[in-house]
Amino acid sequence: MASAYLGILLSVRTRSNRIGLLVGLLAGFLGSAAAAQPVELFECLSSPESFPTCEDIGGGVLFTECPARFYRFYGRIAWFPLRCVGPITVGVKTAGFWSTRFPLYVEVVPLRQNPGVCVNDPGYVVMIARGGFAPCGTWETVGPVDITTVIPVGSSYALRLRFFGAPGGDSPGVDCVRVTPHLTGVTATTWGQVKCLFK
Amino acid sequence: MIFGAWSTVAAQETELEDCVGPDSDFCYDSTAVFVDEGCDRTFLRYRGNIAWPAILNVGPVTISVLTRNVEFYMTWIPLYVEVRGRTNPGDGTECLTGLGGHLVLVAQGGTQCGGTWESVGPLDLRPYGVPLGSYYNLQLVFFQALPGGFPGLEAHSIGFSCIRVVSHPSGVQPSSWSNVKQLYQ
Numbered sequence: 506m507a508s509a510y511l512g513i514l515l516s517v518r519t520r521s522n523r524i525g526l527l528v529g530l531l532a533g534f535l536g537s538a539a540a541a542q543p544v545e546l547f548e549c550l551s552s553p554e555s556f557p558t559c560e561d562i563g564g565g566v567l568f569t570e571c572p573a574r575f576y577r578f579y580g581r582i583a584w585f586p587l588r589c590v591g592p593i594t595v596g597v598k599t600a601g602f603w604s605t606r607f608p609l610y611v612e613v614v615p616l617r618q619n620p621g622v623c624v625n626d627p628g629y630v631v632m633i634a635r636g637g638f639a640p641c642g643t644w645e646t647v648g649p650v651d652i653t654t655v656i657p658v659g660s661s662y663a664l665r666l667r668f669f670g671a672p673g674g675d676s677p678g679v680d681c682v683r684v685t686p687h688l689t690g691v692t693a694t695t696w697g698q699v700k701c702l703f704k
Numbered sequence: 705m706i707f708g709a710w711s712t713v714a715a716q717e718t719e720l721e722d723c724v725g726p727d728s729d730f731c732y733d734s735t736a737v738f739v740d741e742g743c744d745r746t747f748l749r750y751r752g753n754i755a756w757p758a759i760l761n762v763g764p765v766t767i768s769v770l771t772r773n774v775e776f777y778m779t780w781i782p783l784y785v786e787v788r789g790r791t792n793p794g795d796g797t798e799c800l801t802g803l804g805g806h807l808v809l810v811a812q813g814g815t816q817c818g819g820t821w822e823s824v825g826p827l828d829l830r831p832y833g834v835p836l837g838s839y840y841n842l843q844l845v846f847f848q849a850l851p852g853g854f855p856g857l858e859a860h861s862i863g864f865s866c867i868r869v870v871s872h873p874s875g876v877q878p879s880s881w882s883n884v885k886q887l888y889q
Binding site for chain 2: 561578581613625633667670
């Protein structure tokens with residue numbers, strides 16, 4: 506358990522995520538790591554404090570006439586861990602350009618004990634984003650999507666984007682991602698809390 | 705990431721011919737899902753990547769895949785074929801699936817029995833970050849959507865059967881400085 510958390514900690518680049526993971530690390534040692542994980546996500550790559558948890562290869566920055574910047578990659582980027590509490594709505598703010606020829610695949614990835622979601626964990630596609638041509642980007646959204654069929658309530662998952670790129674063409678650029686949960690009546694709990702309920 | 709006995713292709717291989725089956729040479733992220741076996745060809749699909757041990761770039765290549773599309777409209781996703789230079793010290797040549805890459809082919813999948821070959825080439829891999837004389841990864845990228853209300857009708861990638869890489873060595877070969885000096889002595 507401790508080595509798994511250390512692995513996560515070393516792969517994270519942002520201060521906010523580090524703080525979050527330190528909280529997660531402490532909670533993990535206390536036996537309630539899942540409860541410490543965020544259930545929603547809002548990150549914009551334009552923000553100097555915002556980076557994905559992991560990425561394969563950077564593919565450059567696309568500047569627009571707006572303050573927002575849009576980033577491209579070769580391969581995958583991901584944010585994790587997130588805790589599943591029910592169906593989710595997923596949004597990505599994308600920008601298409603003259604060179605945009607390929608879609609952007611948005612996946613949820615069930616996390617294993619030792620997460621490797623940027624490299625090889627199989628995921629499930631929840632949306633295929635094409636990239637709008639509005640000057641300041643376009644939100645592409647899907648939801649509510651029931652991910653509990655593959656990610657049980659209370660367990661951890663990642664949001665992963667899969668880019669494609671080649672000389673002369675690539676996937677749209679991305680600035681922001683958002684995951685909004687829709688809480689269900691079914692929530693994860695501990696055995697001790699269950700016993701308290703029936704006392 | 706799966707490492708196994710199938711990673712036996714010699715490191716100096718410059719070409720590739722491989723099909724799904726017990727003797728296949730690729731490593732994979734997930735288990736296979738059966739797609740079709742009509743006309744004496746077996747087609748499988750995966751989630752995530754499958755890849756082969758590194759191949760040596762000795763000149764332009766033609767890359768071909770044999771794929772099969774048996775899905776209903778809107779339930780299929782193309783198969784993406786990527787290359788990735790393994791040029792950094794320590795990159796090695798073993799079979800690795802977890803690498804980002806550069807797209808070289810988007811296979812749509814043939815609907816006829818036995819599948820359809822789709823090819824790209826001759827392709828100079830240098831603009832894709834693979835210098836002559838260096839190794840590169842060849843990988844296929846599969847997807848599968850979340851299960852929906854109709855099991856089996858969720859969108860997923862087409863079936864894959866075989867891959868072929870044919871090299872067209874160029875007259876330009878990498879050489880050391882001492883070799884060049886010898887040529888002009």
